[in-house]
Amino acid sequence: MAELPIYLDCHATTPVDPRVVDAMLPFFTDYFGNPSSLHGYGWQADAAVKKSREIIAQTINAQPQEIVFTSGATEANNLAIKGVAEAYFNHGKHIITVQTEHSAVLDPCRYLESLGFEVTYLPVNADGLVDFSALEKAIRPETILVSVMVANNEIGVLQPLQSIGELCQDQGILFHTDAAQAIGKVPLDVQAMNIHLMSMTAHKVYGPKGIGALYVRRRQPRVNLVAQLHGGGHERGMRSGTLYPPQIVGFATAIELAAAEMAAEGERLCGLRSQLLQHLHQLPDIHINGHPSQRLPGNLNVSFGGVDGQSLLLGLQPVVALSSGSACSAASTAPSHVLKALGRSDSLAYASLRFGLGRFTTAAEIERVGQAVVDTVNTLRGLKGV
């Protein structure tokens, strides 16, 4: 088999940490019980689920009963947004979100619009930060929910959660945040940040795919949700379906490791990112997308003037696996809605690269990638001049 390119696409997914795999393995074979069963096998599995729930709750300063396991962040976002809309439509039918959210937030909102809800999609400034005064102005008496992500999946920008949370708390509006990219990478405290609902996923933080959770606040205020999956009444009635102990144990282990290593790993990734930027700064006409410092440590998103985005990705393909900043959904050739919201032109939005550095990225890899990007951009620009 041909050697695979260097992996710098950690916003798409991450490999499972071998320590996480080790923790998961016994739950496929030895402790395989259904956590709902009332016998030894069930009790064993249930104990592991209980411990995992405690670990996850603790890292975000929540109570274990406030963690609802889901198949990932897409499902958690759907449960939060549609579940709140169905539970609170008597209070109002207005929702506020942001233009740069993930499609797993935007699409449930669009779906609710088709049912008669009104949704405000807030603009962001040139750095990708939500326009706070626009948020204040968008609030109406009938607003029931504000949904703003912690960290953006394309440009890594960290939104001012603290002030948004305070505003929502003051106004008596529920606050949901999509933390898929942020959990285990930046400190999150649902109490201090006045978060009422928070979506999480394991596979962006060296855990397995197919598992995540929604934090649902139980006090001050107690959040009501209408379930989107009906069945055995698992997860306090909010999400039916047999729990999956190997995935849940893997999720908790991944979160626990990431929390313990967060500070040191964040510093290491910032160092690697600076190293990469040093290479890129050899090139004229490059544009960094998103706030220079208020962003995830492993994220860098850059547009290259005067090159064709498709040729750039193709040229780099043998060396490095990464995504363009542009929409990665197979059917879509539209430029990234996130980069467009920053005010980038179509051509710059197309000619962009999203670097996602991670736990297993090395300095030697960054040297090779930095060199390859500089060479490829120079070659493409040279060809164009001919």
Ligand SMILES: *Cc1c(COP(=O)(O)O)cnc(C)c1O
């Ligand atoms: C990856 C991602 C999702 C989707 O998460 P899944 O667990 O893959 O469903 C949602 N929101 C953001 C910001 C993401 O990065």
